[in-house]
Amino acid sequence: MQQLAESMTAGQDALLDIQNLTLSLRDQQGWVEVLNNISLSVKPKEILGVVGESGCGKSMTALSILRLLPPRDSRLGGKIMFGGQNLVSCPESQMNRIRGRHISMIFQEPMSALDPVFTVGYQIEETLRRHFKLDRREAAERAVAALDSVGIASPRHVAALYPMNLSGGMRQRVMIAMALVCEPRLLIADEPTTALDVTIQAQIMDLLLGLADRTGTAIMFITHNLGLVAQSCHRMVTMYAGQVVESGPVKDVIAGPRHPYTAGLLQSIPDSNRPRGTLPSIAGRVPSLRHMPKGCRFGPRCTFSAQPCGLSQSIENTGRREVRCNRWEELELERVEA
Amino acid sequence: MNEVVSSGQTALKADNLHVSFGNARRGSLIRAVDGVSFSVRKGEIFGVIGESGSGKSTLGRCLVGLLSPSGGGVLHGDVDPFKFSRRELNRHRRKYQIVSQDPNAAFDPRMTILQSVCEPADIAGEGTKAERRKKAFAMLDRVALSPELANRYPHEISGGQKQRANIARALMLDPTVIVCDEVVAALDVSIQADMLNLFSRLQEQLGLTYVFISHDLRVVSHISDRVAVMYFGKIVEFGPAHAVIDTPLHPYTEALRSAEPEVNPAAAEARQRIILQGEIPSAISPPSGCRFHTRCPRVRDICRTQEPQQRELLPGRHVACHFAEEMLGEKERRGLGPAGRNGADRGAAATQMPT
Numbered sequence: 001m002q003q004l005a006e007s008m009t010a011g012q013d014a015l016l017d018i019q020n021l022t023l024s025l026r027d028q029q030g031w032v033e034v035l036n037n038i039s040l041s042v043k044p045k046e047i048l049g050v051v052g053e054s055g056c057g058k059s060m061t062a063l064s065i066l067r068l069l070p071p072r073d074s075r076l077g078g079k080i081m082f083g084g085q086n087l088v089s090c091p092e093s094q095m096n097r098i099r100g101r102h103i104s105m106i107f108q109e110p111m112s113a114l115d116p117v118f119t120v121g122y123q124i125e126e127t128l129r130r131h132f133k134l135d136r137r138e139a140a141e142r143a144v145a146a147l148d149s150v151g152i153a154s155p156r157h158v159a160a161l162y163p164m165n166l167s168g169g170m171r172q173r174v175m176i177a178m179a180l181v182c183e184p185r186l187l188i189a190d191e192p193t194t195a196l197d198v199t200i201q202a203q204i205m206d207l208l209l210g211l212a213d214r215t216g217t218a219i220m221f222i223t224h225n226l227g228l229v230a231q232s233c234h235r236m237v238t239m240y241a242g243q244v245v246e247s248g249p250v251k252d253v254i255a256g257p258r259h260p261y262t263a264g265l266l267q268s269i270p271d272s273n274r275p276r277g278t279l280p281s282i283a284g285r286v287p288s289l290r291h292m293p294k295g296c297r298f299g300p301r302c303t304f305s306a307q308p309c310g311l312s313q314s315i316e317n318t319g320r321r322e323v324r325c326n327r328w329e330e331l332e333l334e335r336v337e338a
Numbered sequence: 339m340n341e342v343v344s345s346g347q348t349a350l351k352a353d354n355l356h357v358s359f360g361n362a363r364r365g366s367l368i369r370a371v372d373g374v375s376f377s378v379r380k381g382e383i384f385g386v387i388g389e390s391g392s393g394k395s396t397l398g399r400c401l402v403g404l405l406s407p408s409g410g411g412v413l414h415g416d417v418d419p420f421k422f423s424r425r426e427l428n429r430h431r432r433k434y435q436i437v438s439q440d441p442n443a444a445f446d447p448r449m450t451i452l453q454s455v456c457e458p459a460d461i462a463g464e465g466t467k468a469e470r471r472k473k474a475f476a477m478l479d480r481v482a483l484s485p486e487l488a489n490r491y492p493h494e495i496s497g498g499q500k501q502r503a504n505i506a507r508a509l510m511l512d513p514t515v516i517v518c519d520e521v522v523a524a525l526d527v528s529i530q531a532d533m534l535n536l537f538s539r540l541q542e543q544l545g546l547t548y549v550f551i552s553h554d555l556r557v558v559s560h561i562s563d564r565v566a567v568m569y570f571g572k573i574v575e576f577g578p579a580h581a582v583i584d585t586p587l588h589p590y591t592e593a594l595r596s597a598e599p600e601v602n603p604a605a606a607e608a609r610q611r612i613i614l615q616g617e618i619p620s621a622i623s624p625p626s627g628c629r630f631h632t633r634c635p636r637v638r639d640i641c642r643t644q645e646p647q648q649r650e651l652l653p654g655r656h657v658a659c660h661f662a663e664e665m666l667g668e669k670e671r672r673g674l675g676p677a678g679r680n681g682a683d684r685g686a687a688a689t690q691m692p693t
Contacts, residue, residue: 053526054497168390169617197389197553199614202597206613224526227599231606251603268531269601270560276538279560281531285496 014041015218016065016103016186020078021088023057023064031075032289034060036242038078039315042186047212047219049229049250051265052239055286058222061239062188065220066105067095082186101131104179108191110171114163120174121147121159124181131182146177151207169200176208183215190222205232226266230254238262241286241297248321256333258323260302263333296325304331349415349515349547350384350401351377356409357393357400360622368621370396372571373410378515378547385562385579386551387594391618393571394551398517401549402434403427414515432462435508439520441500445492451478451503452488458510477506480543481536498529502536509540517549522557534561555598559583564654567591570618570629573648577655587657587665589636628660636661 023035035057042048050058063069065080067087080087083102087095107113115123124143128134134142140159147155150173163171172192179187189208193201209232212219221233229236229250236253238246238261246259257263264282271279284301287293293300295310302309308326315324325331355374360366370393378384388394399405401412403419411418419430438444445454455474464470475485481502487495495503501521508516518537522530538561540546552558558565559579566576567590575588586592593612600606614633619625625632631641640660648658651666659665 053528167617198555198594198597199389200617201599202611202613203615225599226527227601230601230603231599254601254603265527266601268528270531270534270554270556274560276561279531279535281535282528283532285498285529 013043015044015046015082016042016220017081018061018065018079019081021061021064021080022077023060023069024075024077025069026073026075029290034242034289035064038239038242038244040237040244040247042218042220044185045212045216045218046235047209047221047233049233049236050220050222050239051224051226051229051236051262053224053265053286055241056239057242058239059190060242062105062190062220062222065188066099066103067092097131100127100184101182102184103186103188104182104184105188105190106172106175106179106192108194110168110175110195111163113175114171116163119160119162120166124159124174124178127178127181142181143177146181147174149180149211150174150177151203152177168196169204172196172200172204173207176204176211180211180215180217184217186218186220187212188220188222191224192221193228194223194225201228226254226269238265241292242289243297243324244315244322245298245324246322252321258321258328258331258333259298259325260304260331260333261298298325347379348377348413349380349382350549351413352397352401352410353413354410355397355400355407355412357396357405358408366622369571369624370621371400371407374568374571374573375410376566376573376576378549380514380547381541381545382564383541383548383550383562385558385565386549386568387553387555387558387565387591388568389553389618391570391621392568394568395519397568398436398519398549398551402436402515402517403431404436432458432511433514434517435511435513435515436517436519437501437504437508437521439523441497441504441524442492444504445500447492450489450491451483451495454492455488455503455507455510458507462511464511473510474506477509478503480509480540481506498525498533501525501533505536505540509544513546515547515549517551519551520553521550523552523554530557537561555583555594567594570621570624572629572658573656574630574659575655575657577652581652581655585669587651587655587662587669588659589634589661589665590630592665593633593635628658 018038018040021035021038022033024031024033038061052058064076065087076088078088114120121140121143124146125136125139128139128142144155144159147158152158152170152173166174192208193204196204205228223229233250235248236250237244238259240261246253246257246262253262254266257266267280268282282301287297296313299305299309304327306327311326313324313326315322352374355371356369357371359368359370374397386394386397396405400407406420411420414434419427422430452474455477456470459470459473475488478485478488483499483502483506487499492500522533525533534557541548550558550562562579564577565579565582566573567582567588569590575582575586575591582591583595586595593614596609596612612635616633619632627643628641628646631637634641646658646660648656651657651662
């Protein structure tokens with residue numbers, strides 16, 4: 001914690017700074033590269049949206065930050081700087097002090113993230129007792145307070161229930177309570193509302209943003225719902241096939257996407273004002289990891305694909321925005337209109 | 339023999355339909371669908387919107403004859419499928435297909451895609467094996483799946499491709515009505531767009547009638563002609579898709595509309611956010627009076643005791659809320675007539691978007 005505080009005062013403005021992160025995983029067919037030179041940062045108190053289709057590497061980035069991948073079958077390269085430490089090379093004992101305390105995570109499916117044989121109260125206590133010197137009674141009190149803070153009506157009663165006794169929305173509230181109980185500096189929320197109804201989604205998002213604001217927690221918000229990003233994030237990063245293809249302030253990116261992939265995602269959103277059957281879509285799908293196209297990875301699906309796209313694309317930085325497309329300045333991409 | 343005889347233009351009709359589960363005497367009766375009436379015209383796309391637990395999937399399953407009603411009835415054209423014997427019903431409902439949400443659960447992992455797509459025709463015993471295979475390839479072509487994928491197993495293809503194969507299979511017996519139950523919910527947004535385009539194309543080519551069930555307002559309003567909004571087993575509002583989405587006249591529809599994340603910053607700022615409190619109440623003990631009153635932002639005393647009657651407020655627009663007239667009045671005063679709101683949003687967007 002000492003280190004963390006120092007790094008903040010030393011004028012480093014990013015809370016989490018990922019530089020050229022690469023990740024390879026091993027399966028029966030050998031090693032394959034999953035993430036390619038990912039660079040992104042999260043500032044203190046910032047809410048960063050990470051978007052992209054399934055298979056683009058969003059969740060893999062999250063799992064790499066927390067080092068939750070099997071150590072024998074994964075290889076990390078590059079740097080993940082957090083609180084003056086490089087998480088890529090930091091020892092497991094140190095990671096255990098960081099996970100749940102300084103960086104915590106909420107998963108998409110709360111049922112598989114909660115342990116079915118312990119009460120939810122006990123599971124929150126466990127997190128607290130792991131990181132703070134508390135006896136069971138104090139921990140239990142704080143667990144109840146945490147459940148209360150996420151808007152659960154009778155927290156003392158709910159603390160004694162098992163995950164199976166709760167609805168999907170309630171489970172996700174419990175997950176949020178657990179993730180925020182140690183007041184981490186960074187919360188990674190991986191599709192936290194995808195399994196929920198829109199009305200419950202609105203409740204959960206409201207709660208999450210309110211709590212993060214109160215505790216000063218920064219959020220890395222992984223989703224494929226661009227509407228949620230538009231309404232809750234400060235900056236956004238678009239990922240495609242294991243690379244960052246665009247980043248910038250949410251308002252600017254949505255008003256004028258520079259990468260054809262971001263533009264395609266924005267246009268694919270159904271809209272009652274468009275005539276039926278004419279919804280623009282992105283043809284094809286995310287390439288398989290072992291058969292990455294040469295040059296621009298989005299090339300084979302891109303409607304603007306042309307000569308320079310076969311060359312390797314480097315990410316271009318123009319102040320607050322980045323784009324990985326050699327032709328972005330000449331393209332006229334459609335903006336989102338109501 | 340049991341071919342659907344067209345009665346005017348109606349393809350499907352639900353008449354005061356009830357579907358219940360459980361046992362009333364043991365106090366565990368669940369009225370999943372509780373008095374629903376509507377009719378779907380031939381070639382129409384009828385959308386059904388609601389949260390989980392609203393009874394929309396139960397409704398869909400009953401419409402194609404997979405569940406029997408516990409009260410009221412369903413008409414296919416002008417025949418009542420539930421009057422048939424088991425054998426006749428099985429034959430009859432070949433024309434009434436359902437495509438469900440999870441394409442992973444819809445395929446036998448030990449059968450190839452071709453075998454799965456052929457299966458309905460194999461069971462129906464239509465034509466020779468070669469003819470059935472030929473038809474299966476034609477259907478795969480219709481849903482834009484390349485024939486190379488036919489001999490793959492389900493785990494070898496993507497979710498979007500599986501959902502296409504799922505549709506191809508539903509088309510094998512030349513249905514007239516397809517109930518689409520959350521067919522795009524499990525797919526990425528870009529693939530979802532593709533799939534919606536496919537559904538509209540098939541509808542035009544084959545003259546199909548769809549009942550399109552989804553929790554996603556955007557999806558339903560994009561594809562449907564008319565929509566019904568369900569809450570707790572009842573239809574609270576129904577009418578033309580655009581009108582219902584753009585000027586909701588029931589507080590529940592209004593809340594659903596505002597809960598939907600908005601990409602366009604101008605439209606997001608222009609609208610009023612309503613966050614519903616609580617969740618759908620327990621199915622075993624429904625609230626008294628209006629079932630939405632426990633979560634309704636406009637709740638008043640009358641809602642707790644009296645159940646609102648469904649009435650036609652504007653031509654073709656049916657609402658069941660005590661204060662629907664009041665809401666209509668408010669919207670008209672704000673100058674957002676039944677079709678006006680879109681225009682207003684577009685105008686706002688045009689002035690605020692940098693060009």
